[in-house]
Amino acid sequence: MSSDFEPRMLGFLCNWCAYAGADLAGVSRFQYPPTLRVIRVMCSGRVDPIFLAEALKAGYDAALVLG
Amino acid sequence: MESVSGEAGNFQVEVVNHPRYIDPDKCTGCGVCKQHCPVDAIDEFNQGLCRRTATYIQYAQAVPLSYTIDRDACIGCGLCEKVCLAQAPLYDDHENRQTVEVGAIVLALGNEVFRPDELAAYNYDTHPNVVTSLEFERILSASGPYQGHLLRPYDLQEPKKIAWIQCVGSRDVHHCSNSYCSAVCCMYAIKEAVIAKSHSHSGLDTAIFYMDMRTMGKDFERYYRRARDEYGVRFVRCRVHSIEPVDDGNLSISYLAEDGGIEEETFDMVVLSVGFQTSKKVRELAGKLQIELGPHDFARTSSLAPVTTSRPGVFVCGAFQGPKDIPQSVMEASAAASAVGTVLSEVRGTMTKSREVPQPRDISGEPPRVGVFVCHCGINIGGIVDVPAVRDYARSLPYVEYVADNLYTCSQDTQLLIKEAIEKHRLNRVVVAACTPRTHEPLFQETLIDAGLNKYLFEMANIRNQDSWVHDDPEEATEKAKDLVRMAVAKAALLEPLRDSEIEVKEGALVIGGGIAGMSAALSLADSGYHVDLIEKEGELGGNARKLHLTWKGENVREILEKMIRDVENNPSITVHLNTELKNVDGFMGNFTSVIENDGKEETIEHGVAVVATGAGELKPDEYMYGKDSRVLTHLELDQKFLQDDPELEKINCAVFIQCVGSRESERPYCSRVCCTHSVQSALEIKKRNPDASVFILYRDMRTYGEREDLYHEARAAGVIFIRYDVENKPTVSVKNGKLQVEVIDHVLGKPVMLEPDLLTLATAIVSPGDEKLAQFFKVALNEDGFFVEAHAKLRPVDFATDGVYLCGLAHYPKSIDESIAQGQAAAARAMTLLARKKVEVSGMVATVNPFLCSSCGVCVAVCPFNAPSFNDRGVSEINPALCKGCGLCVASCRSGAISLKGFDEPQIFAMIESL
Numbered sequence: 001m002s003s004d005f006e007p008r009m010l011g012f013l014c015n016w017c018a019y020a021g022a023d024l025a026g027v028s029r030f031q032y033p034p035t036l037r038v039i040r041v042m043c044s045g046r047v048d049p050i051f052l053a054e055a056l057k058a059g060y061d062a063a064l065v066l067g
Numbered sequence: 068m069e070s071v072s073g074e075a076g077n078f079q080v081e082v083v084n085h086p087r088y089i090d091p092d093k094c095t096g097c098g099v100c101k102q103h104c105p106v107d108a109i110d111e112f113n114q115g116l117c118r119r120t121a122t123y124i125q126y127a128q129a130v131p132l133s134y135t136i137d138r139d140a141c142i143g144c145g146l147c148e149k150v151c152l153a154q155a156p157l158y159d160d161h162e163n164r165q166t167v168e169v170g171a172i173v174l175a176l177g178n179e180v181f182r183p184d185e186l187a188a189y190n191y192d193t194h195p196n197v198v199t200s201l202e203f204e205r206i207l208s209a210s211g212p213y214q215g216h217l218l219r220p221y222d223l224q225e226p227k228k229i230a231w232i233q234c235v236g237s238r239d240v241h242h243c244s245n246s247y248c249s250a251v252c253c254m255y256a257i258k259e260a261v262i263a264k265s266h267s268h269s270g271l272d273t274a275i276f277y278m279d280m281r282t283m284g285k286d287f288e289r290y291y292r293r294a295r296d297e298y299g300v301r302f303v304r305c306r307v308h309s310i311e312p313v314d315d316g317n318l319s320i321s322y323l324a325e326d327g328g329i330e331e332e333t334f335d336m337v338v339l340s341v342g343f344q345t346s347k348k349v350r351e352l353a354g355k356l357q358i359e360l361g362p363h364d365f366a367r368t369s370s371l372a373p374v375t376t377s378r379p380g381v382f383v384c385g386a387f388q389g390p391k392d393i394p395q396s397v398m399e400a401s402a403a404a405s406a407v408g409t410v411l412s413e414v415r416g417t418m419t420k421s422r423e424v425p426q427p428r429d430i431s432g433e434p435p436r437v438g439v440f441v442c443h444c445g446i447n448i449g450g451i452v453d454v455p456a457v458r459d460y461a462r463s464l465p466y467v468e469y470v471a472d473n474l475y476t477c478s479q480d481t482q483l484l485i486k487e488a489i490e491k492h493r494l495n496r497v498v499v500a501a502c503t504p505r506t507h508e509p510l511f512q513e514t515l516i517d518a519g520l521n522k523y524l525f526e527m528a529n530i531r532n533q534d535s536w537v538h539d540d541p542e543e544a545t546e547k548a549k550d551l552v553r554m555a556v557a558k559a560a561l562l563e564p565l566r567d568s569e570i571e572v573k574e575g576a577l578v579i580g581g582g583i584a585g586m587s588a589a590l591s592l593a594d595s596g597y598h599v600d601l602i603e604k605e606g607e608l609g610g611n612a613r614k615l616h617l618t619w620k621g622e623n624v625r626e627i628l629e630k631m632i633r634d635v636e637n638n639p640s641i642t643v644h645l646n647t648e649l650k651n652v653d654g655f656m657g658n659f660t661s662v663i664e665n666d667g668k669e670e671t672i673e674h675g676v677a678v679v680a681t682g683a684g685e686l687k688p689d690e691y692m693y694g695k696d697s698r699v700l701t702h703l704e705l706d707q708k709f710l711q712d713d714p715e716l717e718k719i720n721c722a723v724f725i726q727c728v729g730s731r732e733s734e735r736p737y738c739s740r741v742c743c744t745h746s747v748q749s750a751l752e753i754k755k756r757n758p759d760a761s762v763f764i765l766y767r768d769m770r771t772y773g774e775r776e777d778l779y780h781e782a783r784a785a786g787v788i789f790i791r792y793d794v795e796n797k798p799t800v801s802v803k804n805g806k807l808q809v810e811v812i813d814h815v816l817g818k819p820v821m822l823e824p825d826l827l828t829l830a831t832a833i834v835s836p837g838d839e840k841l842a843q844f845f846k847v848a849l850n851e852d853g854f855f856v857e858a859h860a861k862l863r864p865v866d867f868a869t870d871g872v873y874l875c876g877l878a879h880y881p882k883s884i885d886e887s888i889a890q891g892q893a894a895a896a897r898a899m900t901l902l903a904r905k906k907v908e909v910s911g912m913v914a915t916v917n918p919f920l921c922s923s924c925g926v927c928v929a930v931c932p933f934n935a936p937s938f939n940d941r942g943v944s945e946i947n948p949a950l951c952k953g954c955g956l957c958v959a960s961c962r963s964g965a966i967s968l969k970g971f972d973e974p975q976i977f978a979m980i981e982s983l
Contacts, residue, residue, distance in 0.1 A: 010980065015505065023503045026532030029265055034543040037550055038533055039979050040504065041971055042912070045930075046955025051976060058983045 007061035009036045012051065014044040014067030021066075036064075043067065069164070071356055075380025075410055076170045086160035087135040089122070089147075093155035094133035096124070096480035100147035100156070101134065108140035110212070114202040116220060117212035122147045122156075126210055127445060132479040170414065171380045171407040174366065175400065176352065178343035178386040181236025181245065188309040189232070189339060195220040196316050196336045200231070200255060203338045207262055209445050217266040219336040221316035226335035227269055230320055231256040232307050233277040237342030237390075238776055247363050248776040249342030250390040253281040256340045257291055260300045274301040274332070276322060279768040283740040284392060285860065285880040286850075288731055305330070310337050325791075325814055343390045356381060363774060365389045370618040370885035371627045374403045374892065382406045390773045394864045395886070401865060402889040405896035409594040415903065425519040427564065430495040435466040435560040438494035439552060440485060442476035442501035444531050451535040453545040457500065460549045466560045468492050476501045482514045489518040496559040500528035500552045521564030523911060523970060528555040550983075557982040561975045565911030570949045572657035572905055573675035574598060576898055579649060579841070582610025583884055584876025585680030586631045587891025588898075592678075593640035595895070597902055600672050601635065602647040602663055608632050610682050611877070616706040616752075618884050619744045619775050625710070627884065644670075652677075652844035655933075655950055656871030657907055661844075676871050676898040677845060679855060680891065681838055683877035686729040686831040691800045698807050699800070699827045702745050709752060717756045723809050723824040724750060725798055726766040729832035732794065737852050740881040742830035743770040747778045749828060750787045762787045763822055765798050765811050790814060800827065833881035845872045846932075854880050865894045873897050912970035913951040914958055918943045920965035927957035927966060 013019040019040050025032070037060075041047060044067020055063040069081040089100070106121035113119075121140040124132065136147070136156070148156040180201055183191040191197045196219050198206070209215035219226045233256060236242075237249040260273040280302060282291040294300040305322040313319045313333055321331045345364035353360055359367040359377035366376050366383040374382050384399035385391070391399070408415070439461035443449030458472040469492045473481045476499055488494060497520070499511050504527040512522035528551040538544040574597060578589045581603030589599045607613070609632060615624040635641050644665055651662040657675045664670075685703050693699045700708075708716055724746040730739040743766065750762045764782075766789060771779040783789070791814040792798055798811040809822040837853030847867045848856040855878050858866040865874050873894040876887045901907065916927075916936070921943040927936040928944060935950035936957055944965070946957070955968045967973065 008983075010983075019503075020505060023505060023529070023532040026503075026536035029536055031539060032537055034534075034538040034540065034547045037547070037554065037983075038529070039554070039976060040529075041955060041976075042952070042968075043954030043956055046959055046968065046971060048959045048973070051980060054977060054980045058981050060983060 006033060006035050008059070009062045009064055010055040010058075010060040011036050011038050011064040011066055012041050012044065012047045013038050015040055015042045018044070018066030041067075068352060068355070071172065078169050078172060078380065080167050080169060080172065082165060082167060084163040084165070086138075086157075086162055087133070088138060088141075088157055088160045089134045089136055090155045090157050090160075091131050091133035093153045095153050095155075095483070096132035096134065096478065097153075098124075098134070099150050099152070103146045103150045105144060105146065106140050106142055108137055113205045113212045114199070116202060116205055127475055127478065130479060170411045171382065172356075173403045173407060174356070174358075174376070174381065174383045174387060175385045175403075176349045176387040178349075178390070179346040181243065181341045181344055183235050183339050183341060186235070186242050189235070189337075190310050190312060190318070191339060194310075194312050194318065196226075196318060197310060197339065198336070199235075199339050199341045200252065200259065201341065203259055203263075207259065207266060209447055214446055215266065217263055217271070219316065225268060226271070227267075228272040228334045229260070229263060229274075229336045229338060230318075230332075230334040231260060231273070231275045231338045231340055232310070232320070233275065233340045235339040235341045236344065238278065245342060245344055245363070246776060246780060247390060247774045248281065248772050250281070250772040251392045252340040252342055253277065254284065254287055254290070254392065256338070257282070257294045257300065259338065261294050261298050264298055264300070272301070273299075274303055274334070276303045276305055276307050276320065278304070278306065279770065281768065281770045281772050283738045283770045283772055284394065285854070286737070288738045289736055292736060326817065327815060343386055345387065349387060358383075361774070362777070365774070368885075370620050370622050370883075371630065371888065372406075373885040373889040374399055374406050380410060393861045397861060398864045398893045399889050401893035401896040405591045405595070405892040405899070408896065408899060409591060412595045415596070424516050427516075427521045428495075428519045430521075430524070430564065433493075433495050435496050436468040436492065436494050437464075437466045437496040437498060437556055437559050438469040438485070438488050438492065439464075439467055439471075439498045439500065439556065440476050440481070441470070441472045441552070442499065442531070443472060443474050444501060444535075445475065448501070448531050448535045448548075451538065451541050451544045452530055452548045453541065456545055457530070457548045457552060461498075461500075461552050461556065464553055464556045466496070467556060469494055477507055477510055482510075482517075485511070485514050486518040489515070489520055495520065496524050496526070496562055498526050498528060498552065498555045498559050500530045500548065500555065502531040503527070503529050503533070523565040524559075524562050526555045526559040526562065528552045554979040554982050557978040558975045561972075561978055562970075565969050567908040567911045568948045569906050569908055570657055572901060572907055573659070573673050574902065575600065575672070575674040576676045576678060576902070577602070577659065577661055577672055577674040578678045578680060580610065580680035580682055580876065580878070581605075581608040581635075581643065581645070582680060582682045582876060582887075583612045583628070583631070584682070584878075584887040584891040584894075585610075585678065586635050587888040588678045588680060588873075588875055588895045589641050589891075590631070590634055590638065591892045591895030592898060592902075593638045595899055597640065597899070599641045600644060600663075600674065601641055602644040602649065604646070604648050606646050608635060608643065608645070611684070611703070612884060614703040614706055614710075615884070616709040617748060619748065619778065620885070624884065649841065649844065656869075657901060658949070659871070675902055676873065678873045678875060678891075678894045678898060679841065679845070679847070679867075679878055680874075680876045680894070681836075681841060681878045683833050683835040683854070683881065686834045688728050688829055688831050691725060691728065691798070691827065691829055692802065692807070693829060696802060696807060696827075698825060699829065701829055701831045702742065702749070705749055705826075705828045709749070716753065719753055719757060719760050719825045721761045721822065721824045722750070722753050722763070722826040722828065723822050724762075724764045724828045724830060725809075726764065726830045727794075728829040729834070731767065735832055735834070735852065738770065738881075739830075739833040740770070741833070741883050744775045744778060744883070746828065746830050747771055747775075747782045747787070750782050751778065751785060753826075754782075754785045754787065758785075763809075763824075764789050765792050765809075766790075767792065767794060790820065833877060835878065838878075845869055847872060854878065865890060865897050871898075871901055909949050910953060911948075912953040912968070913948045914946050914953065914955065914966050914968045916944045916946055917965045917967070918945075920963050922963045922965070924962060926960045926962065930956050930960050932956070
């Protein structure tokens with residue numbers, strides 16, 4: 001794997017904590033790599049394992065559940 | 068407001084509407100008039116740092132978003148009338164007088180900031196790089212004179228070194244007559260320094276020159292520590308002598324350091340932290356209203372009725388009541404609403420108008436027709452993301468029928484544009500690519516409702532908080548914005564209309580805690596006509612107030628308490644339960660069922676709302692010989708002696724107070740807010756009994772905020788000696804030959820001083836028991852210091868994140884009696900917003916079970932934290948939509964795929980995943 005590999009990631013973010021945290025990162029202007037796409041869920045408990053498999057199948061290099 | 072006649076319950080108020088010269092009903096806020104206006108005028112909103120035209124609007128988010136003509140600047144050229152397609156200009160507009168009939172009046176008149184023109188030594192008038200804090204706020208703002216770029220006015224270069232000077236026009240009787248503390252400037256100076264650092268490109272050096280750092284609000288002390296330790300903001304304790312211009316627009320500050328030496332330091336720019344004062348206009352208005360003002364021209368109120376003015380039926384909130392910050396102002400606003408509710412309870416609901424909403428359009432059978440609105444958010448998004456490119460890209464997506472980009476998609480005029488687009492293009496799904504749905508989804512959903520669309524046919528793409536604000540590469544940020552819009556459109560096409568369900572609200576309130584705050588909430592609720600069950604774990608009402616001597620305004624606490632207890636006991640709508648504890652809570656907003664226990668007997672109470680007023684206690688310290696020597700007391704113990712009028716107090720020759728005992732230390736990194744004032748007041752009481760007594764207060768920062776500063780002045784005038792110590796070098800207490808000895812390093816001499824007091828009072832921290840059980844009962848949060856966490860520190864200071872539960876008193880954070888009473892009233896007002904509705908709508912985004920697929924395994928019943936699923940009489944799971952929070956835990960756990968989550972259903976999420 002080359003060292004400049006930047007994984008494309010899909011994140012499932014809980015509305016109340018991780019998604020709010022991502023919003024706050026914006027308010028605080030914290031810079032991070034632009035390779036994460038976010039799906040908001042009302043709770044990380046909503047995330048069915050099949051979603052993660054589907055993300056990889058769709059072509060993402062990684063899937064994250066943040067909550 | 069011109070005049071007020073009549074009395075409480077029946078006022079006639081004569082008001083004058085000043086002419087705007089542009090009809091707000093016709094103006095669409097498009098701004099074409101502004102583009103053509105040839106006039107150059109001073110932009111007052113931006114503090115004169117830039118110019119505006121004569122047809123203008125104060126700022127982009129103004130409500131209503133309609134322009135006005137500044138007739139003093141207007142040259143009468145007539146261009147605006149010619150270019151306005153809406154024919155809104157009204158050159159012959161005139162003053163409009165009318166009389167309104169009201170039952171009560173709330174004064175939220177605010178303050179002006181001190182103008183430092185006359186402080187010759189600060190060179191504010193003569194040097195552009197000396198700015199006020201309000202000017203600096205505008206400089207930092209994206210809609211300010213420099214579009215949020217950190218620049219100094221002199222040469223529009225980025226400053227590398229900025230100083231803040233505190234207490235300009237506050238705590239100052241030499242240059243002005245504002246002896247009080249403005250209570251907000253320390254905190255805003257720290258905030259400005261931290262934000263300026265984040266706006267800087269070159270490692271900005273910031274220094275705050277101050278006398279006492281007053282960060283006494285909830286979580287403020289932590290912010291102060293973070294600013295100092297993590298962001299590297301410098302704090303210089305001193306008195307500033309002068310600010311003199313040096314070369315290249317720089318400024319040299321000379322100041323008297325704490326050790327008495329004169330020092331100098333040069334900065335690129337200086338911010339004067341100006342304080343509050345009541346304006347001449349407000350003073351005149353107060354005169355017309357015939358309400359009394361206090362010594363500093365703030366509205367006169369009492370601790371028992373902190374939002375009630377001297378004129379019955381006229382109430383006050385915010386900075387006109389006394390200098391205060393946003394949380395306190397918002398809280399007081401609710402308190403004033405509660406006080407009004409008490410006066411007007413008999414006529415509640417008689418003038419209600421119901422909102423007319425169009426019948427939602429039936430979209431069944433229609434193919435998706437998606438409208439996409441991409442927001443520039445001024446330059447917040449548009450400065451990084453190529454918004455027109457995102458808009459054009461959206462046009463290429465499946466089912467998209469209409470696209471637009473807007474300067475501010477949330478502005479009032481854009482709502483009209485969205486509504487028009489929905490109607491004209493028969494859109495049945497709307498996507499807004501802008502900020503976060505957490506703050507703005509409800510606003511756009513209202514627009515959908517107005518346009519006759521079900522509000523759930525809406526989706527947001529977060530291209531600001533999670534894109535333009537966090538990525539600085541325009542190309543990559545634009546790509547990400549396109550992806551997020553594509554995902555949102557993919558989901559939107561699958562959205563379905565959902566129905567909110569209605570739940571009934573039970574009438575009564577449960578107030579937990581019979582202290583000052585709890586009684587205040589109970590009385591406000593009962594006086595507005597609601598039944599209250601007030602539970603108190605001890606055998607009598609009153610809480611901590613039973614042990615307190617005086618309020619900071621000098622009122623006798625016992626008298627206040629006795630009146631409140633009498634009022635509570637005589638109020639037929641309040642049932643007091645003493646020696647009672649809460650055993651269990653079931654239910655949800657509007658429908659709680661609680662079990663209370665008194666002496667082994669359990670009772671069930673049905674209530675619609677709950678107010679948590681469980682209070683806090685005084686720390687019993689294990690330092691400074693407390694508990695080992697009878698001469699060492701806590702504040703409450705000393706107050707006990709004052710209450711008993713102990714003759715020993717007159718014999719005290721030397722009294723010492725030690726501040727911050729257990730507060731502002733690593734174990735408890737918060738300020739207990741009330742102790743500085745308490746010590747100063749007790750010191751004065753000792754001086755009153757024996758004027759020859761030597762009284763010392765050993766402190767870290769004197770935090771006699773607001774008008775409490777008067778007591779500090781008084782104490783110094785009475786000869787109380789204040790010695791500052793550092794937390795690294797705390798005073799030591801010992802006993803030698805039967806004498807109590809306190810040793811402290813004098814902050815001026817830098818040498819140890821030995822005091823031999825007859826009385827040592829420790830200003831110990833206010834500590835919260837951190838009631839985990841109660842927190843679990845109502846599913847509310849405690850912070851790391853054990854205080855309950857409100858829904859939003861500024862905007863919802865007495866609400867919990869859990870609906871139907873409210874917060875007041877020391878359980879929220881340390882505060883004084885008047886603040887507790889106001890907060891009790893505020894909690895009652897917020898509770899009444901629910902009680903008065905009788906019915907509430909709950910979200911349609913809930914889980915539902917397909918009974919034909921349910922295998923009755925019970926996993927959903929077991930995993931739901933809200934007890935929403937249960938087995939029905941046919942043995943399959945059923946979900947109560949009123950209890951369901953839409954988290955989806957049961958959905959992901961269901962082995963049979965029987966549960967779906969409306970609004971976050973599997974096909975919708977799959978569509979988002981697969982749209983890569």
